[in-house]
Amino acid sequence: MAFSIFGGVHPKDNKWYTENCPVVEFPEPDIVVIPMSQHIGAPCNPLVxxxxxxxxxxxxxxxxxxxxxxxxxxxGVVKAVEMRPHSSGTTALCVVIENDHLQELSPEVRPRTPQQVEALTSQELIGIIREAGIVGMGGAAFPxxxxxxxxxxxxxxxxxNLAECEPFITADDRLCKEKPWDILEGIRILKKILGLEVAYIGIENNKPEAIKTLKRAISSKKDIRLEILRTKYPxxxxxxxxxxxxxxQVPxxxxxxxxxxxxxxxxxxKAIYDAVYKGLPLIRRIVTVSGDIVMEPRNLxxxxxxxxxxxxxxxxxxxxxxKVLSGGPMMGASQYDLSVPTIKGxxxxxxxxxxNRYVVEQAKCIRCGKCIDACPMHLMPVLMYKALYTGSVEEMNAVHxxxxxxxxxxxxxxxxGLPLVLSFRSGKHQIRETAPAAKTKG
Ligand code: SF4
Ligand code: SF4
Incomplete structure (x- = not known):
C-alpha cells in the first residue's frame, strides 16, 4: 500500500560508515550535564x-x-545547577553530576512482570511513559x-518510523538489527493504549539486513505490518x-x-518497552558518531x-x-561549543x-525553480526567501x-547556494517571537 512522497531529493546516504558497527556501550563519563530542556514544551524545574x-x-x-x-x-553528587550551552544553540539550566562510577540504581526503577504489564490500563501505561520522560527520539522530542x-x-x-532517511545516521538501523523484539513489544504497548489491532512499520529499502531481521521477528504475527519504502529523503x-x-495528507x-x-x-x-517492563526511564540512547573525517565511526x-x-x-x-552537527547533514544543527551535552533527541x-565547505561568492537566486520541485511540503522556497527580506510577519505567513x-x-x-533553511529557521523564530498568537507549529 506504499505511496510516494511529493518532492524530496536523493542525497548520498553515507550509511556505510556505520551500518555494520554494532552498538557499543560508551564508558560512563566522569561528569554528565543534564539539561532541564530536552523536549518540546515547558522546561523542567530542578528537583535536586x-x-x-x-x-x-x-x-x-x-x-x-x-x-x-x-x-x-x-x-554521583550534584556539582552545580547552572546555565550551560545547549545543542539548540542557546543555553539551558542544567544539573551537573559528578559520577561516582558506582552505578547505584534508584529504588524508583522497578521492573514489572508480563502479568503486571498485562493488567495495566491505557491511562496507567500513559502515566508510566510520562514518568519515564519519554519523548520522540527521532529528533523532534515531542512528549x-x-x-x-x-x-x-x-x-x-x-x-x-524506522525510515531513518537522514544521511550518515544508522542508530535506528542498528537497533532493528540488534533489538527487534524490544521494538515490537513497545509497538504492542502502543497498540494496547490506542486500542488498535494493527500497526505499520515504515522502513526504507536501503536497510536490507534490518528488513530481514524485522520480517523474521514478525513472520508469525499479523498485528504488525512492514511497509518497505523506496529510499527518498525526507x-x-x-x-x-x-x-x-x-x-x-496532514493539512x-x-x-x-x-x-x-x-x-x-x-x-x-524501545524506550517504551524499557519503561513498562524494566521500569527504566530514558537515560541512555544510541548515538551514531560519524562523518567523512572520522577515524573510527561508531554507534554508541x-x-x-x-x-x-x-x-x-x-x-x-x-x-x-x-562542521560538527547535532543530527545529520540535512537537518542537523551546527555546534559552536562542543561542551554541549547529548540529550534525548x-x-x-x-x-x-x-x-564539505561550499563557498558562494555572490549568492543570488537565478530563478531556476529547483527548490520548488524539491520541497516535500508543496511550498515555494524562493518566495519564502524573498518574504523574509521584507521583514514582514504577514508576508512570511502568506507564503506559509x-x-x-x-x-x-x-x-x-x-x-x-542560498542559505535557505537557515533563513527559514530564523524566519520561523521571528514569527514565534513577534506573533505568539499566530500559528506556532513546525
Ligand atoms: S532559490 Fe535557488 S533553487 Fe530556488 S529558484 Fe532561486 S536559485 Fe533556484
Ligand atoms: S522550504 Fe522547508 S520544507 Fe520545503 S524544502 Fe525547504 S526546508 Fe524543506
Whole structure:
C-alpha cells in the first residue's frame, strides 16, 4: 500500500560508515550535564540541589503542563545547577553530576512482570511513559504521553518510523538489527493504549539486513505490518511518512491525529518497552558518531548528558572539523561549543571536514525553480526567501513559512547556494517571537 512522497531529493546516504558497527556501550563519563530542556514544551524545574547525591534513574527535574521529567543517567553528587550551552544553540539550566562510577540504581526503577504489564490500563501505561520522560527520539522530542492521550479515540493508524532517511545516521538501523523484539513489544504497548489491532512499520529499502531481521521477528504475527519504502529523503519526516504509508495528507498547520495517524520513532518504541517492563526511564540512547573525517565511526550507547567533546575524542578525526552537527547533514544543527551535552533527541553527531565547505561568492537566486520541485511540503522556497527580506510577519505567513519542516531539500538543490533553511529557521523564530498568537507549529 506504499505511496510516494511529493518532492524530496536523493542525497548520498553515507550509511556505510556505520551500518555494520554494532552498538557499543560508551564508558560512563566522569561528569554528565543534564539539561532541564530536552523536549518540546515547558522546561523542567530542578528537583535536586548542589551537594545532593543522586542515583541512576532518579527523577531530577519535572514540571506541569507540556513537559516530561528528566532523570539522572549516572549515580554521583550534584556539582552545580547552572546555565550551560545547549545543542539548540542557546543555553539551558542544567544539573551537573559528578559520577561516582558506582552505578547505584534508584529504588524508583522497578521492573514489572508480563502479568503486571498485562493488567495495566491505557491511562496507567500513559502515566508510566510520562514518568519515564519519554519523548520522540527521532529528533523532534515531542512528549510521547501527550501524543498518546491526545490520540485516544482519534487515531486509527499507528505508524512506526524506522525510515531513518537522514544521511550518515544508522542508530535506528542498528537497533532493528540488534533489538527487534524490544521494538515490537513497545509497538504492542502502543497498540494496547490506542486500542488498535494493527500497526505499520515504515522502513526504507536501503536497510536490507534490518528488513530481514524485522520480517523474521514478525513472520508469525499479523498485528504488525512492514511497509518497505523506496529510499527518498525526507521520507522519515512525520507528515511525509504518513503520506507514503497511508496516502493521507496532514493539512497545513495540522497534526497527524487530524488524519487519524500517530507516528512513533523506533527508538521511542524501545524506550517504551524499557519503561513498562524494566521500569527504566530514558537515560541512555544510541548515538551514531560519524562523518567523512572520522577515524573510527561508531554507534554508541551514550548516557544522556555526555559531552560532544567526549564523543569526538572517542571516534577521532583526521583533520580539524569544518562542521560538527547535532543530527545529520540535512537537518542537523551546527555546534559552536562542543561542551554541549547529548540529550534525548540526539540521534547522531556528524563531523564533517573542509571538503564539505561550499563557498558562494555572490549568492543570488537565478530563478531556476529547483527548490520548488524539491520541497516535500508543496511550498515555494524562493518566495519564502524573498518574504523574509521584507521583514514582514504577514508576508512570511502568506507564503506559509510555518509549514516548513526544515528538511533542507531546497538548500540541497539550490545551485546558487542560498542559505535557505537557515533563513527559514530564523524566519520561523521571528514569527514565534513577534506573533505568539499566530500559528506556532513546525
Ligand atoms: S522550504 Fe522547508 S520544507 Fe520545503 S524544502 Fe525547504 S526546508 Fe524543506
Ligand atoms: S533553487 Fe535557488 S536559485 Fe533556484 S529558484 Fe530556488 S532559490 Fe532561486
Amino acid at each position: 540541589k548542589k551537594g545532593e547525591r543522586v542515583l541512576v534513574g532518579q527523577k531530577i527535574g519535572d514540571n506541569t503542563g507540556l513537559c516530561v521529567p528528566v532523570h539522572a543517567s549516572v549515580s 510521547t504521553h501527550v501524543k498518546l492521550s491526545s490520540g485516544l479515540g482519534k487515531v486509527d493508524t499507528i505508524i512506526v 521520507q522519515g519526516a512525520e507528515k511525509q511518512l504518513i503520506q507514503a504509508i497511508t496516502g493521507r 497545513s498547520g495540522g497534526l497527524p491525529a487530524a488524519v487519524g495517524c500517530a507516528v512513533f520513532n523506533g527508538a521511542t518504541c 550507547l551514550v548516557p544522556i548528558g555526555t559531552s560532544f567533546n567526549e564523543l569526538l575524542e572517542a571516534v577521532g578525526h583526521s583533520e580539524n572539523p569544518y 540526539t540521534n547522531a553527531v556528524t563531523i564533517l571536514g573542509h571538503a 513559512l510555518m509549514d516548513c519542516i526544515e528538511c533542507g531539500c531546497c538548500a540541497y538543490t539550490c545551485p546558487a
